[in-house]
Amino acid sequence: MKIEQFTQALSDKNIELNENQLNQFARYYDLLIEWNKKMNLTAITEEKEVYLKHFFDSISPSFYYDFTKVNTVCDIGAGAGFPSIPLKICFPELNITIVDSLNKRINFLNELSTELGLTGVNFVHSRAEDFGQKKENREAFDIVIARAVARTNVLSEYCLPLCKINGQFIAMKGSLVDNELTEANKAIGILGGKFKEELTFTLPIEESSRSILIIDKIKKTPKKYPRKAGTPQKSPL
Secondary structure, three states: OOHHHHHHHHHHOOOOOOHHHHHHHHHHHHHHHHHHOOOOOOOOOOHHHHHHHHHHHHHHHHHOOOHHHOOEEEEEOOOOOOOHHHHHHHOOOOEEEEEEOOHHHHHHHHHHHHHHOOOOEEEEEOOHHHHHHOHHHOOOEEEEEEEOOOOHHHHHHHHHHHEEEEEEEEEEEOOOOHHHHHHHHHHHHHOOEEEEEEEEEEOOOOOOEEEEEEEEEOOOOOOOOOOOOOHHHHOOO
């Protein structure tokens, strides 16, 4: 995806980028490649691939969900900042918290944020389970989002405790998530959520399938969740 295609594809979805935002994406790409030489941030390094598979893909939830009406977003396991930093560039009013277990990635995000001139961002070095047990984080966010982090039953335990009641957990997935949804229904219910909808689409140009799962938070999560670090992965609900 060339930059002109990126801009046009977003414009087709009613997202118009100004010169500053385009410059922020360009600088994001440069820093991603620079830091990737020192540490493993992404296997995708070609510019047109990064714009398609990281930047455009990260913004895709906003094609279906109105981020102009959202205040706080928590991104679990964002790695190199996907999806929340591209969303932040497009919707600067968002207040973003990124939680990642690797301090090197947090260091990258702090430099990225400074270089891009971002405000209203908070980067936390923590396991999701530990972050979710802190009182100030529980039921604190309008949206909790995660992209390609874990299976939905595990991801629900990381994310749903952080969602405000009447907020949403958004899981960004590849294709074929029906089996995941079936196995996750029990966990979603235990954790205070209710599956709302699955949105499917194909990325432009390469036509690969994507799914976005939207799960409503309808009641408080029991205090014992998330369980201690490592348990959700080893023994999913």
